[in-house]
Amino acid sequence: MSAAQDGLTTAGTRLERSIGAVLRVGVTISSVCLAVGLVLEILGGPAAVASAALLQAGIIVLVATPVARVIVSTAQYARERDWKFVVLTGIVLVELLASAVAALVFNTHL
Amino acid sequence: MPSSNRTHEGLRNRMPIVTPAIVVIIFAAGTLAGASGALLGIGGGIFLVPFLHLGLDFPIAHAAGIALTTVIATSSSVSAGRAGQRLINVRLGMLLETVTAGGGLLGGVTAQLLAPATVQRLFGIVTAIVAVIMMRRLGSSNVILDPAAEPGPLGGRYYDEMTGGTVTYRVKRLPLAVAASFLAGNVSSLLGIGGGVIKVPVLNAWCGVPLRAAAATSAFMIGVTATAGAVIYYGHGQIMPPLAAAAVLGVQLGSWCGLRFGARAPVAWLKVLMACVLAVVSVLMFVRGGR
Numbered sequence: 001m002s003a004a005q006d007g008l009t010t011a012g013t014r015l016e017r018s019i020g021a022v023l024r025v026g027v028t029i030s031s032v033c034l035a036v037g038l039v040l041e042i043l044g045g046p047a048a049v050a051s052a053a054l055l056q057a058g059i060i061v062l063v064a065t066p067v068a069r070v071i072v073s074t075a076q077y078a079r080e081r082d083w084k085f086v087v088l089t090g091i092v093l094v095e096l097l098a099s100a101v102a103a104l105v106f107n108t109h110l
Numbered sequence: 111m112p113s114s115n116r117t118h119e120g121l122r123n124r125m126p127i128v129t130p131a132i133v134v135i136i137f138a139a140g141t142l143a144g145a146s147g148a149l150l151g152i153g154g155g156i157f158l159v160p161f162l163h164l165g166l167d168f169p170i171a172h173a174a175g176i177a178l179t180t181v182i183a184t185s186s187s188v189s190a191g192r193a194g195q196r197l198i199n200v201r202l203g204m205l206l207e208t209v210t211a212g213g214g215l216l217g218g219v220t221a222q223l224l225a226p227a228t229v230q231r232l233f234g235i236v237t238a239i240v241a242v243i244m245m246r247r248l249g250s251s252n253v254i255l256d257p258a259a260e261p262g263p264l265g266g267r268y269y270d271e272m273t274g275g276t277v278t279y280r281v282k283r284l285p286l287a288v289a290a291s292f293l294a295g296n297v298s299s300l301l302g303i304g305g306g307v308i309k310v311p312v313l314n315a316w317c318g319v320p321l322r323a324a325a326a327t328s329a330f331m332i333g334v335t336a337t338a339g340a341v342i343y344y345g346h347g348q349i350m351p352p353l354a355a356a357a358v359l360g361v362q363l364g365s366w367c368g369l370r371f372g373a374r375a376p377v378a379w380l381k382v383l384m385a386c387v388l389a390v391v392s393v394l395m396f397v398r399g400g401r
Contacts, residue, residue, distance in 0.1 A: 016200060020193025023186045023333075030183070031362060034355035041352050042130045055351035062179060062358065063340055065186050066333035073204060085201065088208055092334060095211040099338040102219055103345025 015076050022072050026065025033058030067096050126168050126353060133356045135166070140180060140360020141367070147184070148368025149380055151310075151325055153332070154361045155181050155303035156240060157384075159233065160391040164398070170229050171221055172350070174302030175343030178336045179354040180361040181304045185333030187362060189326075196268040197326040199319065202281060205264065206291040206327075207334050210305065213295020214338030221300050221339070222346060230399035233301050234392045240307050241388040244381050266323055282318040291331075299339025304332040 037054030040047040070092050077085040126132070139161045143154035155177040162173035192198055221229065261267055265280040281287065290312035294305030306328040313324035343349050 012200065013194065013196070016193045016196070016198065019200070020190050023190035023193070027183065027186045027190060031359065035359055038133065038352060038355045038359065041128075042133060052351070055355050059179065059344070059349065059351050059354060062182055062186075063337050063344070066182060066337045069186075070207075070334060073200075085204060088204055091208045092204070092211050095208070095215055096334070096338055096341075099211075099215040099218060099341045100345075102215065103342045106219075106222055106342060106346050 011080055015073060018072055018076060019069050022069045023065060026061060026068060030058045030061040030065065033061060067093070070096070126166070126172055126350060128350060128352045132166070133352055136162070136176075136353055136356040137360040139165075140357040141364035142360075144180070144184070144361035144364025144366075145368040146364075146380070146384055147361070148365040150244065150384055152240065152244075152307055153181060153184060153304040153329075154364065155301075156237065156307070156388070158357060158361070159302045160237075160395065163230075164391070164394050169348075170226050170233070171343065171346070172348045172353075174221065174229075174300070175340065175346075175348035176350075176354050176357050177302030178299070178340040178343060179349060180357050181298070181302070181336040182333050182340060183358045183362055184365055185304070185329055185331075185336065188365070189330045189333065192326055192330075196266065197323055198330045199264070199266040199281075199323055199327045200330070202264050202266070202287075202319070203327045203330045206287060206309075207331050209288050209292040210295035210298070210309075210331055210335040211338045213292045213297075214299040214335040215295075215342070217296040217299025218339035218342030220296070222342065224300075227399040229300065230395045232297075234395035234399060236297060236301060236303070236307070237388045237395065238392040241385040241392065243307070243311060244385045244388070266319075268323060270320075270322070277320055277323075279318050279320055279323070283316050287313055287317045295335045295338070298332065298335050299342070304328070305335060306332060 033054045037051045037058055040051035041055065070089050074086055074089040074093065077089060140154065140158060143157035146157055147154035158177045158180060159173045162168045162176060163170045189198060261278050262280045267276060267278045270277045290309055294308040297308060298305035306325065309328045310324045313319040314321045340349065
C-alpha cells in the first residue's frame with residue numbers, strides 16, 4: 001500500500017483514533033478544570049487562589065490540546081515513514097511555536 | 111494624536127470586570143450562541159463576538175479572544191466525537207492547516223495593530239456576507255463518484271448515513287482551497303470566529319469536497335487555527351480566564367444541545383431569523399466603526 005493511499009487504510013483509521021483520544025482527553029480535563037474553577041470563583045472566599053490556578057490550567061490545557069493533536073500526528077506519520085506529512089505537520093508546529101513567541105514579544109512590549 | 115489617545119482611554123475604561131452576574135450572563139450567551147452555531151453549522155463565535163462587544167461593551171479584541179477559546183473547545187469536542195467515522199479528511203485538513211495556522215498567526219498579530227474601528231468594519235462586512243450566504247442556501251452539488259473509484263492522495267471515502275451509500279470524492283483545485291484557508295485563518299484570528307464560513311463553501315462548491323466532509327474537515331482544522339491566534343490574545347492579557355471559562359462551558363453545553371435536539375428544530379425558520387440577526391449586527395458594527 002503506497003503512502004498516498006493511507007488515508008483510506010487502517011493506518012488512517014489508527015491515526016484518526018489516536019487523534020480522537022487526544023482531543024477527548026484534552027477537552028475533558030480542560031472542561032473539568034474550567035467548571036470547578038468557575039464555581040470556586042463565584043463562591044469566592046478562601047477558594048479564590050485555587051480557582052485562579054484551575055482556570056489558568058483549564059485555558060492552558062484547552063489551548064495545548066490542538067497542539068498535542070498535531071504532535072501525535074507528526075509522530076504517527078514518522079512511524080509510517082510518510083515524510084511528506086511529517087514535514088507538513090512539522091510546519092504547523094513551527095507556526096504554533098511562532099505564535100507563542102509573538103505572544104511573548106507583545107507581552108514584554110506592554 | 112489626541113483621537114488615538116481617546117480611543118486608548120476608552121478601551122481601558124471598558125475593560126471587562128469579573129462579577130458573578132457577568133459570568134452567568136456570558137455562560138447563558140455562550141449556550142445560545144453554541145446552540146445556534148451547531149444548528150446552523152457555522153459555530154458560535156459569530157454570535158458571541160457581537161454580544162460581548164455590542165451588548166456588554168467589551169473591547170472588540172477581548173470579545174474576539176474569548177470567542178477564539180470557544181472555537182478551540184468546539185473544534186476539539188466535535189472532532190473527538192467524529193474521529194473514526196472517516197468523515198474528517200485528516201490528510202486534507204493537515205495540509206490546509208499549514209496555511210490556516212500561518213493565517214491565524216498573522217491575524218492575531220494584525221489584531222493587535224489595527225484600530226478597533228477597522229476590526230469593527232471588517233466584522234460588519236463578514237457578517238453581511240454570511241447573512242447572504244445563509245439566505246441563499248448552499249447548493250448540494252457534491253461530486254459523488256463511483257464507489258470503486260480511486261480518490262487520489264487527498265480525496266476521501268466515507269459512509270453516508272443519510273443516503274446509506276459510500277461517498278468517494280477527489281479534491282480539485284487545491285491552490286484555491288489553500289488560498290481560501292489562508293484567508294479563513296486570518297479572518298478567524300482577527301474576528302474571533304472559526305473561519306468555516308469561508309472554507310466550507312469554497313471546499314464544497316469548487317474543490318469537490320461533499321458538504322458534510324467539508325464541514326467536518328473545517329471543524330477539525332479550526333482548533334489549530336484558533337490556537338495560533340488565541341495564544342497571542344492570551345499573551346496580550348485579552349483572554350480573562352473566568353470570562354473565557356464561562357463562554358467555553360456555555361458554548362459546549364449549547365452545541366451539545368444543538369446537536370442532540372437539532373433534528374427536530376425548524377432550521378429553515380432559524381436560518382432566516384439568524385440571517386436577520388447577522389444583518390443587524392453588521393449594521394451595528396459599521397455604526398460603531400464609523401464613530
